[in-house]
Amino acid sequence: MPLDEATHKEFKVVGTRPLRPDGVDKVTGRAMFGADMSAPGMLHAAILRSPHAHARIVGIDVSRALAASGVKAVVTRPDFAGDLKGESWNVLENVMASDRALYDGHAVAAVAATTQLAARDALKLIDVEYQPLPHVTDVDEAMRKEAPTIREGVADASVPKGMHPNVVRYHESGHGDVEKGFQEADLVLERKFRTEAAHQGYIEPHACLAQMGPDSKGELWCCTQGHFNVAKVCASLLGIDASQLRVTASEIGGGFGGKTTVFIEPVALALSRKTNRPVKIVMNRAEVFRATGPTSSSSINVKIGMTKNGRITAGEGEFRLQGGAFPGSPMEFAAMCAFAPYSLEHVRNVGWDVICNRPKQAAYRAPGSPMGAFAVESVIDELCNELGLDTIEVRLKNASREGTKASFGPKFDRIGLVETLEAAKAHPHYSASLKSGQGRGVSCGFWFNHSGETAVSLALSEDGTVSVSVGTPDIGGSRASIGLMAAEALGIDYEKVRTTIADTATLGYNDISHGSRVTYASGLATIKAASDTIDKLCSRAAEEWGIDREAVVWEEGHARPAGPNAGDFEPMSLARIASRMGRTGGPIVGHYETTPEGAGVSFATHLVDAEVDRETGATKILRYTVVQDAGKAIHPSYVEGQYQGGAAQGIGWALNEEYIYGEDGRLQNAGFLDYRIPVASDLPMIDTVIIEVPNPGHPYGVRGVGETSICPPLAAIANAVSNAAGVRLTELPMSPPRILKALDEAENG
Amino acid sequence: MSMIHVRTTVNGDEIEFVCDPRETMLDALRDRLALTGAKEGCGTGDCGACSITLNGRLVCACLMLAAEAEGGEIGTVEGIADGENLHALQRKFLEHAALQCGVCTPGILVAAKSLLERNKNPSETEIRYWLAGNLCRCTGYDKIVRAVSDAAQELRECA
Numbered sequence: 001m002p003l004d005e006a007t008h009k010e011f012k013v014v015g016t017r018p019l020r021p022d023g024v025d026k027v028t029g030r031a032m033f034g035a036d037m038s039a040p041g042m043l044h045a046a047i048l049r050s051p052h053a054h055a056r057i058v059g060i061d062v063s064r065a066l067a068a069s070g071v072k073a074v075v076t077r078p079d080f081a082g083d084l085k086g087e088s089w090n091v092l093e094n095v096m097a098s099d100r101a102l103y104d105g106h107a108v109a110a111v112a113a114t115t116q117l118a119a120r121d122a123l124k125l126i127d128v129e130y131q132p133l134p135h136v137t138d139v140d141e142a143m144r145k146e147a148p149t150i151r152e153g154v155a156d157a158s159v160p161k162g163m164h165p166n167v168v169r170y171h172e173s174g175h176g177d178v179e180k181g182f183q184e185a186d187l188v189l190e191r192k193f194r195t196e197a198a199h200q201g202y203i204e205p206h207a208c209l210a211q212m213g214p215d216s217k218g219e220l221w222c223c224t225q226g227h228f229n230v231a232k233v234c235a236s237l238l239g240i241d242a243s244q245l246r247v248t249a250s251e252i253g254g255g256f257g258g259k260t261t262v263f264i265e266p267v268a269l270a271l272s273r274k275t276n277r278p279v280k281i282v283m284n285r286a287e288v289f290r291a292t293g294p295t296s297s298s299s300i301n302v303k304i305g306m307t308k309n310g311r312i313t314a315g316e317g318e319f320r321l322q323g324g325a326f327p328g329s330p331m332e333f334a335a336m337c338a339f340a341p342y343s344l345e346h347v348r349n350v351g352w353d354v355i356c357n358r359p360k361q362a363a364y365r366a367p368g369s370p371m372g373a374f375a376v377e378s379v380i381d382e383l384c385n386e387l388g389l390d391t392i393e394v395r396l397k398n399a400s401r402e403g404t405k406a407s408f409g410p411k412f413d414r415i416g417l418v419e420t421l422e423a424a425k426a427h428p429h430y431s432a433s434l435k436s437g438q439g440r441g442v443s444c445g446f447w448f449n450h451s452g453e454t455a456v457s458l459a460l461s462e463d464g465t466v467s468v469s470v471g472t473p474d475i476g477g478s479r480a481s482i483g484l485m486a487a488e489a490l491g492i493d494y495e496k497v498r499t500t501i502a503d504t505a506t507l508g509y510n511d512i513s514h515g516s517r518v519t520y521a522s523g524l525a526t527i528k529a530a531s532d533t534i535d536k537l538c539s540r541a542a543e544e545w546g547i548d549r550e551a552v553v554w555e556e557g558h559a560r561p562a563g564p565n566a567g568d569f570e571p572m573s574l575a576r577i578a579s580r581m582g583r584t585g586g587p588i589v590g591h592y593e594t595t596p597e598g599a600g601v602s603f604a605t606h607l608v609d610a611e612v613d614r615e616t617g618a619t620k621i622l623r624y625t626v627v628q629d630a631g632k633a634i635h636p637s638y639v640e641g642q643y644q645g646g647a648a649q650g651i652g653w654a655l656n657e658e659y660i661y662g663e664d665g666r667l668q669n670a671g672f673l674d675y676r677i678p679v680a681s682d683l684p685m686i687d688t689v690i691i692e693v694p695n696p697g698h699p700y701g702v703r704g705v706g707e708t709s710i711c712p713p714l715a716a717i718a719n720a721v722s723n724a725a726g727v728r729l730t731e732l733p734m735s736p737p738r739i740l741k742a743l744d745e746a747e748n749g
Numbered sequence: 750m751s752m753i754h755v756r757t758t759v760n761g762d763e764i765e766f767v768c769d770p771r772e773t774m775l776d777a778l779r780d781r782l783a784l785t786g787a788k789e790g791c792g793t794g795d796c797g798a799c800s801i802t803l804n805g806r807l808v809c810a811c812l813m814l815a816a817e818a819e820g821g822e823i824g825t826v827e828g829i830a831d832g833e834n835l836h837a838l839q840r841k842f843l844e845h846a847a848l849q850c851g852v853c854t855p856g857i858l859v860a861a862k863s864l865l866e867r868n869k870n871p872s873e874t875e876i877r878y879w880l881a882g883n884l885c886r887c888t889g890y891d892k893i894v895r896a897v898s899d900a901a902q903e904l905r906e907c908a
Contacts, residue, residue, distance in 0.1 A: 019843050026851030027839040029786020029826035033852055036785040116776070117769055201886045203790040203798055204852040253788070253852025254886050285791040476849040476887065637846035641888055645849065648889030672795035672884060680877040680890040 014488045014700055017637045020480040021498060022251070034207030034223030034250045039278035042209070043072055043112040045271050046119035047264070047281070048126050049291060050101030050108055053135035053357040053665025054148070057099055057108060057128060065111055065125040070118035073274040074126065076109045080270060081239040090326045092237045094360045095266050101130065102150065102325035103357045104666040105290025112271040112279050135357040135665040139322035140299050142166045142356040150325055150355045169353035171319075171332040173408050174346075181314025181346030185305025189383055192301050193375040195714070195732040196658035199294040200364050201649070201677045204253020205283040206292065210268035213276055216240040220247045222265050225255040225473055226512025230265055231504045237266040238273070245269075248503040249473040256649070257363030260512045263292055289670035293362020294659055296321040296329040302338070302375040306383045310394040314346035315339045315407070319372065322354040323361035329353045330361075330368030333448075336408035337711065338372030340446035341395070341417055341603060343404040357665050363514060365646065366447040366707035370653070370714045374732065377443040377715030382728060391442045391719075392425045395605075399444075416629030416693030417444065417603035423689050424605040429625045438611045438622065439724030445606070445711025449599040449704040450515020455508030456525035458486065458533050458590040462582070464575025466490065468526055469502035471510025472518045476645075476706065477638035484634050485523045485700065489530035491557030492574055508593050516704025519634055520599055520695075525592045527699045533590030537577050540584045545569045598697015602704060604628035606647065606712035610720035614743060617736030619655055619721055625687040631695040631703030642705045644686040650713020652678045654721075658733050757818040759784065760828030768815040775799045777815035778825065786826035786855045790884065797883035800856035800863075801825050807863040809882075826855035829862060837900040837907075838862055847896035849887035857883045861897045869905055873898065 025031040062074040077098045084092055097106050109126050113119040134148035141147055142164070149165045158170040182188050204223055212218035218240070224230050227249040235242035252259060264281040272279040283292070299320040305313040317338050323329030331351035339347050384391045399421060404412050424430055424442070434440060457469040468486050472478065479499040487494040511517065538552040541559035545552070551566035552559050558571035581588050609623040626643040633639040656676045660668045669675045694701025714732060721739070722728045727746040731738055752767040759782060766781045773792075778784045778801070790796035792811045799810040802824035803817075829836045838861050841847070848854045857880060864871055864879040871879065876897050877890070885893060 017846070020846070022851070023843040023848075024835070024839075026848055026854050027835065027842050027858060028830055029784070029855045031851055032785075033788065035779075035789065038780075115769075116780075117771060202850070202852075203796055203884055203886055204788065204850070205790070251852075252850060253790075254850045256886070282789070284789075285793065285796075477846065635846075637892075638849070641846055641849050641892065644889035644891045645887045649886070671793055672791045673793065677884060677886060678889075679881040679884060680894065681874075681881040683877075683890055685873075685894070686889050686891045 011488060013484050013494050014634050015636065017635060018480065018494050020477050021483060022474065022479055031251045033204055033253050035282045037209045037221045037250065039209060039211060042278040042280055043114060043275060044116040044119045045110055045112040045268060045279050045281045046123050047107045047267060048109040048123045049287065050097065050104060050106040052101050052130055052132050053104050053137065054133040055101045055130040056133060057097060057101060058131050059129045060109055061127040062109065064127065065122040068122045068125055070114040071111055071122045073112045073271055074109055075267065075270045075274060079274065080237050080266065084236065088236050091233060091261065094326060095237065095263060103359050105287065105359060107291065110267045110271060112275055137356050137358055137661040137665050139297055139320050139354050139356065142322060142354050143320065143352065150357060154327055154355060166355050167352050168327040168355055171335055171351035173336055174348035175405065176346030178314040178316045178346045178348045182305040184313040186308045187383060187386055188303065188305040189379050190301065190303035191379055191730055193378065193730045195298045195371045195374060197294040197297040198364065198653040198657045199289060199675065200256035200258035202254030202256060202258055205285060205288045206264050207282040208265045208268050209278060209280045210265065210272045211278045212269050212272040214273065216244055218245040218269055220245060220265060220269065221250055222247065223250045223252045223259060225252065225259045225475060225514055227473065228471060228504050228510050229512050230262055233262050234266050234269055238269055246503055246505040249501050252473050252475055255475050256365050257367060257514060258293055260363050260514050261293065285672060286670040289675060290667050291359055293360055295364035295367065296323050296361045298334065298371040300371060300375040302379050304379045304383060306387060308387060310387065310389045310397050312342055312344060312398045315344055315376065317349045317372065317375065319349065319351040320354060321368065322356045322358065324358040325355055326360045327353055327355065328361065333368030334372035337369035337446050338376045339407035341400055341444040342398045343400050344407060347407045349407065365649065365710040369445065369447055369711045370650065373443060373445045373711050374714035374718060378718050378730065381719040392421055392430065395444055396421050412601065414693060414696055415601060415603060416691050419691045419693055420603055420605040420627040420629055423691060424607055424627045427607065427625055427689065429607045429623060429687065434609060437724060438609055439720045439722065441608045441610065441716040441718065441720030441723060443606055443712035443715035443719060445604045445708055446601065447516065447708040447711055448601055449520065450517045451521050451596045451599040452511030452515065452517050453509050453595050454521040454525045455510055455593045456522060456529045456591065457507060458526065458529040460533065460578040460581065460588045462579050464496065464578045466492065466497045468497060468499045469507055470499060470522045470526065471502055471507045472513045472522045473501055475513050476642060477635065478518045478522065480638065481519045481634040482522055482526050485526050486530055489527045490534065490574060491555065516706040517599065520698055520702050520704050521596055523634065523702055524596050524698055525594055528592035529590040532592060533588060536588050536590060537574060540577050540581065541572045543584065596697065598695065600631055600695030600697050600703040602629055602708040604708045604712055606716040608716045608720045610717060610724050612721055612724040612739060617740035619734060619739065621651055621684055623684055625689065626709060627689040627691060628705060628708055629691040629693050629703060630705045631698065632692055632701035633690050634700070634702060636690060639690055639705050640688045643688040643709045646709025647686050647713050648678050648683060650710050651683065651717060654714045654717040654732055654734060656733050656735060753816045755816055755819050757821055757823060759823045760825060770816060772815045773811050774813040774815045774818055775810035778810060784825055784827055788852055788855060797860060798853050798856040800859040800883065802859065802863060807860055826859055829858055836862065837903045838897065841896040841900040845892045845896040845899065847888065847892040853883060853885045857885065857893060865901050865904060869901060871901060
């Protein structure tokens with residue numbers, strides 16, 4: 001049966017707002033996060049990091065450290081697998097440097113000792129001889145001919161000849177003839193934009209506890225968005241078998257994409273193997289900033305043509321993103337998402353992936369898309385201002401709809417962009433009056449959403465309660481939404497379901513909790529596992545009644561005869577069948593394994609009012625409204641939470657947050673005091689409107705919601721600030737010095 | 750380095766421990782007393798995830814030396830609920846879905862309780878400025894502010 005035929009119209013528990021199952025643990029301090037686990041005989045480890053942006057590692061002498069009191073082992077690169085290639089080599093090189101330190105904060109050695117203080121003290125006794133090399137940290141500078149080469153031979157076959165070796169991948173997409181399109185326009189604007197790297201800024205630093213013996217069998221506890229991936233990657237980096245490493249995901253204190261890879265886990269395992277004792281590593285905040293993956297910084301050119309009545313005739317974008325010292329910046333996502341909200345006859349995007357001396361970028365919530373939207377939506381705003389057009393009307397006129405050929409190729413299925421624009425237009429926020437010095441900004445945003453490998457198991461207890469095992473760490477309340485979907489599908493109360501994040505030895509492989517995929521994919525697999533369970537429940541009832549399986553249906557939590565012809569039997573509840581399952585054929589367990597297709601793309605429209613202080617350059621966000629298509633909001637409170645959280649992170653990225661590098665290539669603001677994420681007093685209430693245009697690829701219509709919410713804010717806020725200040729801001733963050741400079745340039749030429 | 754002997758009270762219980770002179774109160778709570786509710790988000794007093802009270806005053810446990818607990822009274826998130834009865838703030842945080850990942854929640858609850866002990870009817874602005882030292886990266890603070898405000902109202906009505 002195609003999934004869309006199963007789309008439910010009426011729901012009993014889906015769409016309600018019950019308490020989350022892990023709630024009491026989390027308000028009492030009982031919940032176990034990465035750093036909260038300990039083991040008998042445990043050692044503590046600390047990591048030595050390069051103070052240089054780029055340097056040859058001439059030698060590492062660990063003898064003084066090993067002689068120190070309490071020190072049990074030191075590991076360096078030779079303690080890891082030596083035969084890796086491709087992305088595995090990149091990940092290992094990032095986890096522990098080989099012959100070169102590639103960025104400030106790059107790990108070069110690690111110590112395990114009896115106490116954390118002893119481990120940290122011992123770092124000072126490791127003698128590393130560095131030979132500093134020329135460095136580059138800026139994406140535009142890294143592409144120039146005179147830029148130092150970070151690493152030779154990294155570029156793949158996509159890169160056109162003649163480019164600097166720091167350009168490692170190239171992307172092109174689009175359709176039509178943009179030159180022809182620009183000729184049809186009444187006004188063509190081209191602007192250059194820059195965004196700085198922002199960190200995901202999860203409050204919980206990376207932490208893990210590893211146990212591995214000389215038999216290469218291991219246990220790992222860690223905060224991660226994907227423990228199955230951790231098992232796979234760690235096994236590869238240590239040269240052991242993936243199935244011999246059981247990984248358990250702790251509660252996770254935020255990830256936003258930043259915990260989709262490994263940093264400390266292989267190091268803890270290597271130290272544990274060497275000492276034959278449990279080893280715990282907890283990063284400090286400076287390490288999180290210096291050595292984990294922030295998002296890319298970008299340099300973008302966008303050119304758009306528009307007619308006097310607001311039709312976009314052509315769009316063209318050039319996207320240059322650096323992803324640190326390794327390939328992988330999300331330049332193609334920036335390019336593919338930038339124009340996605342619009343139905344364009346002529347569109348062309350090119351992208352360059354650039355390496356430089358910064359930490360290896362990691363995913364950050366819709367990687368690439370916010371930067372692309374910032375550029376395109378800023379130019380659209382400026383075109384609307386120049387032509388005297390309403391910004392929402394213009395977006396509606398050009399909006400992508402079902403059947404539109406997307407700027408990145410395929411045709412859109414059923415989508416809800418127009419619905420978000422209509423709701424934004426009708427919202428009181430859009431018609432509220434503004435005072436002098438205040439400005440309003442609008443932006444749309446798009447994200448693909450992801451599906452990924454998924455396995456779910458659903459086991460009945462004899463008392464009629466249900467245990468759902470999923471393999472996707474709960475990063476924002478997903479156990480509640482999984483529980484709701486299981487209860488809905490089985491026709492039982494939400495309170496009868498308990499959802500657990502199973503370890504890697506218990507369930508089939510599950511892709512990471514990323515790509516806004518959990519409520520979609522684990523939800524779909526949960527509903528399918530419930531169907532499998534129902535099939536087994538109906539079979540037990542059929543056997544007991546002595547009728548065919550086909551003559552039994554499942555309704556409202558009960559097996560019932562399908563009709564008068566099936567026989568006259570009292571409906572049998574799930575609890576009754578479960579109570580006798582030991583005697584009627586054994587335990588009843590449903591399961592489902594899939595890599596679903598049909599994640600369902602998602603669109604949002606944001607409205608924001610900002611006020612700019614022309615003396616200090618400070619910006620205050622006065623009002624913020626998020627309108628986003630959720631497909632179907634399973635637990636609306638946590639959908640709203642994703643909308644609000646994405647907006648808040650976007651506000652930080654737009655106004656404050658940036659990686660600041662000195663001339664020496666070292667990160668100058670590796671702490672929450674100087675890398676300032678929004679605090680409570682910076683923000684207004686964030687209003688939300690949930691649009692529900694069902695995703696035909698999910699039984700209940702779910703679209704992922706986690707990432708789209710950060711796509712519009714950069715542009716929406718830039719448009720609000722530009723309209724308030726009367727001058728176009730094209731560089732993020734729009735910190736007070738940048739705003740003052742822009743005001744000064746506008747006034748004094 | 751010789752250890753320091755500390756005698757203190759944590760959530761009403763008399764406790765003794767020894768610690769390194771350099772050790773923070775946060776490390777002593779987490780590693781010596783097995784009270785892992787307070788979290789280390791930064792270690793520099795910027796994030797508030799380790800918020801505790803010392804003699805009724807809100808402090809960052811990461812900025813306090815363990816030895817400073819001598820003779821004092823420490824309050825942590827583990828002491829907020831009264832047995833099986835959650836504090837109004839804890840219930841309201843759950844009802845309002847005021848947490849996503851929940852790692853900042855212990856610190857925010859300790860800080861919010863400290864606010865409500867001083868100000869029974871805080872305005873939205875007062876809540877926002879009092880909690881400005883407690884970073885949350887998931888929620889955008891909207892539901893947190895609502896939960897604190899709602900808890901304050903309930904506590905006023907029950908008083």
